[in-house]
Amino acid sequence: MRTSWADSVANSASEIAVSDNSSVPRPTRSTYVPPHLRNRQASDAPNLLGPATERTAFSGTPGGSQGYRPKPEQGRLGPGYAYAGAAVGRVGSGSGWNNRSRGWDMREREVNPFDDDVDDKNNDGERAFSEQETTGINFDAYEDIPVETSGENVPPPVNTFAEIDLGDLLNQNIRRCKYVKPTPIQRHAIPIALAGRDLMACAQTGSGKTAAFCFPIISGIMREQYVQRPCVARTVYPLALILSPTRELSCQIHDEAKKFSYQTGVKVVVAYGGAPINQQLRELDRGVDILVATPGRLVDLLERARLSLQMIRYLALDEADRMLDMGFEPQIRKIVEQMDMPNRGVRQTMLFSATFPREIQRLASDFLSNYIFLAVGRVGSSTDLIVQRVEFVHESDKRSHLMDLLHAQKENGAHGKQALTLVFVETKKGADSLEHWLCLNGFPATTIHGDRTQQERELALRSFKTGKTPILVATDVAARGLDIPHVAHVVNFDLPNDIDDYVHRIGRTGRAGKSGLATAFFNEGNMSLARPLAELMQEANQEVPAWLTRYASRAPYGGSKNRRSGTGRFGGRDFRRESSFGKNLDYYCGGNGGSAYGIPNNYGGSAYAPGVTSAWD
Numbered sequence: 110m111r112t113s114w115a116d117s118v119a120n121s122a123s124e125i126a127v128s129d130n131s132s133v134p135r136p137t138r139s140t141y142v143p144p145h146l147r148n149r150q151a152s153d154a155p156n157l158l159g160p161a162t163e164r165t166a167f168s169g170t171p172g173g174s175q176g177y178r179p180k181p182e183q184g185r186l187g188p189g190y191a192y193a194g195a196a197v198g199r200v201g202s203g204s205g206w207n208n209r210s211r212g213w214d215m216r217e218r219e220v221n222p223f224d225d226d227v228d229d230k231n232n233d234g235e236r237a238f239s240e241q242e243t244t245g246i247n248f249d250a251y252e253d254i255p256v257e258t259s260g261e262n263v264p265p266p267v268n269t270f271a272e273i274d275l276g277d278l279l280n281q282n283i284r285r286c287k288y289v290k291p292t293p294i295q296r297h298a299i300p301i302a303l304a305g306r307d308l309m310a311c312a313q314t315g316s317g318k319t320a321a322f323c324f325p326i327i328s329g330i331m332r333e334q335y336v337q338r339p340c341v342a343r344t345v346y347p348l349a350l351i352l353s354p355t356r357e358l359s360c361q362i363h364d365e366a367k368k369f370s371y372q373t374g375v376k377v378v379v380a381y382g383g384a385p386i387n388q389q390l391r392e393l394d395r396g397v398d399i400l401v402a403t404p405g406r407l408v409d410l411l412e413r414a415r416l417s418l419q420m421i422r423y424l425a426l427d428e429a430d431r432m433l434d435m436g437f438e439p440q441i442r443k444i445v446e447q448m449d450m451p452n453r454g455v456r457q458t459m460l461f462s463a464t465f466p467r468e469i470q471r472l473a474s475d476f477l478s479n480y481i482f483l484a485v486g487r488v489g490s491s492t493d494l495i496v497q498r499v500e501f502v503h504e505s506d507k508r509s510h511l512m513d514l515l516h517a518q519k520e521n522g523a524h525g526k527q528a529l530t531l532v533f534v535e536t537k538k539g540a541d542s543l544e545h546w547l548c549l550n551g552f553p554a555t556t557i558h559g560d561r562t563q564q565e566r567e568l569a570l571r572s573f574k575t576g577k578t579p580i581l582v583a584t585d586v587a588a589r590g591l592d593i594p595h596v597a598h599v600v601n602f603d604l605p606n607d608i609d610d611y612v613h614r615i616g617r618t619g620r621a622g623k624s625g626l627a628t629a630f631f632n633e634g635n636m637s638l639a640r641p642l643a644e645l646m647q648e649a650n651q652e653v654p655a656w657l658t659r660y661a662s663r664a665p666y667g668g669s670k671n672r673r674s675g676t677g678r679f680g681g682r683d684f685r686r687e688s689s690f691g692k693n694l695d696y697y698c699g700g701n702g703g704s705a706y707g708i709p710n711n712y713g714g715s716a717y718a719p720g721v722t723s724a725w726d
């Protein structure tokens with residue numbers, strides 16, 4: 110019998126351990142003890158090597174030279190090192206406990222990121238239950254989806270957070286987030302990550318991948334945060350690095366990670382382009398355990414020697430296929446392979462996305478060691494929660510057609526705060542122009558794209574989220590990862606060239622078990638998408654219009670990337686299992702003018718059509 114999320118709420122909520130902060134003895138300032146260890150006996154020594162793992166001993170330097178295992182008794186300053194777990198002399202200002210000059214005080218002033226200030230132990234489960242009901246969340250939608258794992262000795266999944274040893278403080282934050290039960294990707298990925306294994310994980314949009322990589326990282330760092338770190342003036346040494354392709358997504362992951370690590374002593378900092386670097390440097394100087402960053406700003410910090418990756422224990426790439434796509438791959442390779450980050454096998458690497466073309470899987474395997482491949486749901490597919498419609502609309506009719514849709518929404522009472530509409534267009538200019546036209550026609554709209562200043566982008570996102578401007582016209586910069594509650598409708602005013610981009614775009618609705626609507630305007634300019642789109646809709650049990658089926662039968666594939674591997678079967682496939690694995694090595698041209706997908710492109714190495722500049726950061 111299937112157990113729904115709602116059914117299990119009461120049980121799971123009561124299973125989650127709650128620590129009683131009031132009984133926590135406060136340490137003296139000179140002897141810092143992390144909060145999660147304050148109730149322990151002296152003999153209950155922290156595991157400074159992190160979670161049980163078969164990983165090679167962490168060396169702290171790439172290539173394993175100068176390796177060391179931090180031990181409590183090493184809690185003295187070696188040359189150039191500060192040990193943070195004991196009362197030791199500080200080396201200059203800003204050094205000491207994780208380079209935090211005022212660690213304890215800082216935490217005292219940590220802002221509560223949760224709406225609630227209560228530790229309502231008895232009623233939380235019930236409240237989560239009723240909220241899920243009233244907001245229409247249907248967690249059953251995730252219960253019976255297919256799961257594929259491959260790799261050696263895959264740790265078994267769990268059913269509840271209580272089964273996983275994440276630590277009391279993290280569990281308490283999970284409870285505050287009202288996460289009653291792990292989503293399927295979390296059920297499988299968290300035990301794998303906690304076992305110290307490298308992971309390539311695919312799961313549908315909106316299914317909780319952020320927490321799936323954040324929880325193990327935070328939990329691991331809670332155990333390891335007092336490892337010795339080098340003490341070099343003005344250089345900081347994070348233990349974990351989370352990379353994402355856009356500024357807004359990095360900010361969102363940062364906000365999430367901060368919530369999850371509230372009062373755990375784990376310090377999360379974000380660094381992204383377009384925002385003043387000095388502010389970010391000041392934040393880094395206060396200490397950092399987990400750095401969330403976009404690649405460009407990260408390289409800048411590394412080149413200024415304000416940051417070293419020498420101590421990185423955990424590396425997570427969110428939207429990993431995008432990060433290893435042509436636009437970013439050289440930068441990612443530089444960060445991971447050519448700076449001072451410990452080698453694969455020494456660090457733990459986790460790659461997450463909703464789409465993972467097999468050519469990108471091949472590239473990604475360069476960064477992984479003896480990894481587990483995990484696929485939850487029909488990979489590269491959309492969730493059944495999103496109703497997909499495709500309408501044939503000539504270019505010249507698109508605006509009036511959009512207007513009809515918006516009027517209909519208004520009449521149905523869906524327009525307004527609860528019904529946000531995200532409209533994707535191809536170009537930045539097109540976004541500005543459509544926004545202007547919508548506003549002129551009485552529909553408050555705003556835009557987000559790469560030509561806007563970061564401040565404008567953040568303002569636009571806030572105005573959309575709050576429902577002040579319930580229509581957001583966006584380029585692909587908003588296609589991935591953004592988790593905006595109440596997006597009821599995604600309109601592909603201009604369809605993307607790539608079916609994976611379509612999957613991510615429509616995934617801005619229908620999240621966390623909620624339903625959503627996605628409408629696409631299709632015309633002669635989108636022929637290369639006809640077949641993959643028809644296949645995708647069929648897989649997701651959507652009604653495929655007869656005209657699209659006809660086009661699909663005639664249309665060529667739009668490049669090998671649009672060739673869907675999942676047709677007619679569960680599409681999550683580890684490329685290592687493909688029969689051609691190891692034989693066909695010409696998949697990646699690598700050089701200028703080459704496509705990452707083995708087909709030459711005509712756009713000088715860009716994934717975008719002539720005249721279309723990249724929408725990405």
Ligand SMILES: Nc1ncnc2c1ncn2[C@@H]1O[C@H](COP(=O)(O)OP(=O)(O)OP(=O)(O)O)[C@@H](O)[C@H]1O
Pocket residue numbers: 287288289290291292295312313314315316317318319320462463589590591592616617620621
């Ligand atoms: N265990 C859980 N219980 C309830 N809600 C959850 C749980 N895990 C995550 N969520 C919520 O689900 C939503 C989607 O999560 P998240 O943004 O991590 O999805 P994702 O899989 O990364 O999506 P995308 O592929 O679009 O990046 C978020 O609002 C998050 O707070």
